[in-house]
Amino acid sequence: MVLTGSEKRVSKIDTYLNCAEVFAYRSTCIKRKYGAVIVKDDAVISTGYNGAPRGEDNCCDIGRCPRIERGLHQGQGYDVCRAVHAEANALLNCSREQTIGADLYLTGVNPDDNSIHEAKPCPLCARMIIQAGIKNVYLRIGSKENEYKVVAAKDLKWVVE
Numbered sequence: 452m453v454l455t456g457s458e459k460r461v462s463k464i465d466t467y468l469n470c471a472e473v474f475a476y477r478s479t480c481i482k483r484k485y486g487a488v489i490v491k492d493d494a495v496i497s498t499g500y501n502g503a504p505r506g507e508d509n510c511c512d513i514g515r516c517p518r519i520e521r522g523l524h525q526g527q528g529y530d531v532c533r534a535v536h537a538e539a540n541a542l543l544n545c546s547r548e549q550t551i552g553a554d555l556y557l558t559g560v561n562p563d564d565n566s567i568h569e570a571k572p573c574p575l576c577a578r579m580i581i582q583a584g585i586k587n588v589y590l591r592i593g594s595k596e597n598e599y600k601v602v603a604a605k606d607l608k609w610v611v612e
Contacts, residue, residue: 453596461596463493464556468591468599471537471558472567474500479509480534482516483525483568484560487537489545489585491553499540503533510534526611529573538576542583551584555604558591567594577607 452472453465461469467488474486479502489497503509510516510533517531535543538557542550559568570590572580580588585604592598 453594453598455596464589464599465596467495467554467556468558468589470495470498471556472560472591474498474537475558475560476565478502478534478537478560479511480516481510481562482519484562485537485570486558486560487541488556489541489550489553490556491549496549496553497541497544499537499542499544501534501537501540504535507533525571526573529575536573536576538572539579542579545583547583552586553584554587554589555580555585556589556591567591567598569593572607574609574611577604577609580604580607581609 452469453461455461467490471486471488475484478484478500485501487499488495518528521528538555557570559570561568569592581604588602588604588607590600590602592600
């Protein structure tokens with residue numbers, strides 16, 4: 452979480468990334484916790500975190516992760532993953548009219564030590580972000596002030612070649 456001294460305000464970007472980090476801690480994933488916040492016209496319009504579909508058992512409830520069991524890493528095995536991703540959950544709560552021109556903020560957290568994991572959407576989420584008309588995606592890449600990168604949604608990696 453990016454914090455500053457009492458004389459200095461946290462930037463808006465770090466504030467929204469902090470919000471995404473807070474939602475990541477609601478994640479039910481035992482491999483990687485992600486939180487997403489969608490902002491339009493300087494107002495939060497939606498949030499999401501990764502976890503099983505509503506009413507279904509989460510990995511943290513059953514005590515195992517199919518991706519960990521198979522030794523799969525970032526970008527691999529999403530077809531066996533039980534979770535709906537944070538980005539998808541945030542987008543599912545909005546209409547396209549709401550998301551056109553909005554920005555999405557994404558933070559990843561390692562469950563073992565709560566350290567920041569360099570955030571990036573998977574190709575499926577990238578396709579949904581582009582389709583929703585999101586303008587920019589802010590990805591937290593470290594735990595310090597201004598440790599993020601901005602990617603135009605149209606430039607996200609949405610297909611594996």
